[in-house]
Amino acid sequence: MTVLITGGAGFIGSNFIYYFLKKYPDYKILCVDSLTYAGNLSTLEQAMKNKNFRFFKTDICDRSEIYKIFENEKPDIVVNFAAESHVDRSIENPEIFLKTNIFGTQVMMDACRKYGITRYHQVSTDEVYGDLPIDRPDLFFTEETPIHTSSPYSSSKAAADLLVQSYHRTYGLPATISRCSNNYGPYHFPEKLIPLMIINALNNKPLPVYGKGLNIRDWLYVEDHCKAIDLIIHKGKSGEVYNIGGHNEMKNIDIVKLICKYLGKPESLITFVADRKGHDMRYAIDPTKIRNQLGWIPETKFSDGIKKTIEWYINNEKWWYPIISGEYKNYYEKMYSNR
Ligand code: NAD
Ligand code: TYD
Numbered sequence: 311m312t313v314l315i316t317g318g319a320g321f322i323g324s325n326f327i328y329y330f331l332k333k334y335p336d337y338k339i340l341c342v343d344s345l346t347y348a349g350n351l352s353t354l355e356q357a358m359k360n361k362n363f364r365f366f367k368t369d370i371c372d373r374s375e376i377y378k379i380f381e382n383e384k385p386d387i388v389v390n391f392a393a394e395s396h397v398d399r400s401i402e403n404p405e406i407f408l409k410t411n412i413f414g415t416q417v418m419m420d421a422c423r424k425y426g427i428t429r430y431h432q433v434s435t436d437e438v439y440g441d442l443p444i445d446r447p448d449l450f451f452t453e454e455t456p457i458h459t460s461s462p463y464s465s466s467k468a469a470a471d472l473l474v475q476s477y478h479r480t481y482g483l484p485a486t487i488s489r490c491s492n493n494y495g496p497y498h499f500p501e502k503l504i505p506l507m508i509i510n511a512l513n514n515k516p517l518p519v520y521g522k523g524l525n526i527r528d529w530l531y532v533e534d535h536c537k538a539i540d541l542i543i544h545k546g547k548s549g550e551v552y553n554i555g556g557h558n559e560m561k562n563i564d565i566v567k568l569i570c571k572y573l574g575k576p577e578s579l580i581t582f583v584a585d586r587k588g589h590d591m592r593y594a595i596d597p598t599k600i601r602n603q604l605g606w607i608p609e610t611k612f613s614d615g616i617k618k619t620i621e622w623y624i625n626n627e628k629w630w631y632p633i634i635s636g637e638y639k640n641y642y643e644k645m646y647s648n649r
Contacts, residue, residue, distance in 0.1 A: 312338040314385035316370050316418065317392030319349035321498045322433070322532055326391065327357050329536040338362050340383055342376070343392065344369040347637060352629060353497050370414035373421075380425040387543055389431045390418050396501055397437075397463045398645060401587055404462035411466035412473065419477045419485070430485040431543050432474045436528070436555065437464035438489060441590035444526065447559075450596035451489075453551045460588045471551075484548040488539055491555035491595045494615065495532030496622045500634055501641065503527075504616075507566050508623045509630055511575045518646050521585035523563030526592040530556045531615035534608040541604040555595025556608035565616075572620050583649040 313330060317323040318341030330339055341357075343349045345367055357363045364383075368375045370392045392414060394400065394407045415432065422430045439451040440458035457472075459465040477483040498505040507517050538554040546552060563580075570577050600606045610618075623630065634642075 311336075311387065312340065312383060312385045313387045313389065314340045314342060314379070314383065316342045316388070316390050317349070319343040319345055319351060319353055320391065320395070321348075321495075322493055322535060323391035324353045324497050325495060325532045326389065326536045326539065327354065327363070329533065329540070331357060331360050331363060333540070335362070338364075340364050340366065340379070340385060342366045342368050342370065342379060346394070347641075348395065348499050350497075350629075350633070352632075370418055371409060373417050376417055376421050377424065380421045384425065386427060387429045387431070388418060388422055388427055389433065389539065389543065390415060391433045393433075393467070394463070397461045398501070398586060400461050400463035400466070404466075407462050407466040408469075412469045415470040415473055419474065419483060423477070423481055423483060428484060429543050429548070430474070430483055431539065432470065432485065432487045433539065434471050434487050434489045435464065435467050436489050436491045436553065436593050436595050437461070437590065438468040438471055440464070442592040442594055444524065444591050450594045451553060452596045453489075453553055453599055460590050478549045486542050486546045486548060487551045488542055489551060489553050489595075490535050490538070491528035491530050491593055493532045493535050494529055495619055496626070497629070498532075498619075500630055500638065503562060504565065504569070504619065505623060505630070507569045508573070508620055509634060511569055511573050511579060512623065514575070514579065516581040517566050517570070517579045518581050518583045518649065519563055519566055520583060521589060522582065523561060523566065525562050525589060526559050526594070527562070528555045528594050529558050529560055529565075529612055530554065530608060531610035531612075534610055537609070538600060538606045541600070541606050545604055552600045552604070553595045553597055554600060554606070555597050557595075557597070558608075558612045559592070559594055560612070568616065569620065572617065583646070
């Protein structure tokens with residue numbers, strides 16, 4: 311079995327590669343990643359030592375290069391993680407989001423049609439459903455919730471989902487889609503809430519909380535997401551959408567306070583800054599379908615997962631220090647100074 315994983319030098323894709331190399335030692339694992347600011351080859355250092363793993367520095371929008379890889383490697387399964395993934399960046403510059411997230415998805419599916427695969431899996435997000443009101447804790451996103459996006463990021467992901475569904479219906483492409491809630495864990499790029507707060511707290515820097523910090527996200531340990539995708543690509547039904555989430559809703563401010571407490575840092579580091587434009591209030595997934603149909607349940611409790619994650623950042627400064635001292639410095643300056 312040959313599995314082609316796009317975006318594998320990023321956060322979730324790399325965790326998925328390590329999960330697969332361990333679980334399926336007889337599979338050939340290919341990673342296609344163009345190494346944008348969010349892709350990091352050092353993340354794949356251990357994978358590179360595995361004889362079943364191969365890395366291709368290729369843009370998923372580059373049709374002829376993608377076709378060459380399919381022609382030579384003949385993947386059976388394709389899992390598309392590659393994307394521009396940060397909401398704040400999509401507000402600043404939507405264009406690259408449309409290119410990679412929509413056009414890139416099309417190129418990958420065209421390659422699948424041309425060369426034949428047994429399954430194409432699109433890694434999507436709960437953000438395609440928009441947000442839920444904070445005073446209606448009884449409401450959750452199901453697979454039937456209408457698409458109702460808020461940011462250029464979520465709109466581009468929703469467009470890709472619709473394209474996947476159309477390729478399944480029109481061309482019979484064997485395809486599945488998963489829509490997961492917010493992930494956390496090792497190799498999470500420092501621009502996102504949890505790693506940003508851990509790294510800033512470790513460096514005694516201000517912790518910039520948007521608005522009042524009352525927005526709610528439904529956090530899932532990244533390995534549980536990988537396990538869900540594993541089940542979907544092996545046992546899920548073609549043409550189906552599966553929501554993934556662990557019923558773990560938390561307010562942003564509570565997460566930041568928890569990080570301060572764990573690291574023994576004062577809450578006076580917390581700084582309330584201008585809110586994100588169009589900021590989604592609450593995400594909450596109903597994972598009944600994947601639980602009932604595929605037997606998936608989240609295994610890592612948030613209290614354990616967050617400790618493991620904080621410890622990982624404490625022990626892996628060699629991974630994040632080069633990131634925060636490089637181009638990221640300019641990004642941080644632009645996004646957070648005078649906010
Ligand atoms: P990430 O930003 O950490 O990684 C994205 C990876 O894709 C990087 O390695 C980058 O180099 C690569 N990439 C970007 N553009 C590319 C292109 N044109 N060609 C080839 N490679 C390219 O993202 P992530 O957090 O790991 O998210 C992975 C996927 O999961 C995305 O599709 C995202 O929408 C989805 N998702 C993320 C979350 C989350 O909480 N992070 C939750 C649900 C769904
Ligand atoms: P983020 O990690 O960007 O994920 P998403 O927007 O895709 O859910 O943000 C998670 C939440 O944290 C979101 O409500 C925005 C908020 N946030 C802050 O308050 N401060 C920050 O510096 C960042 C990056 C996010």
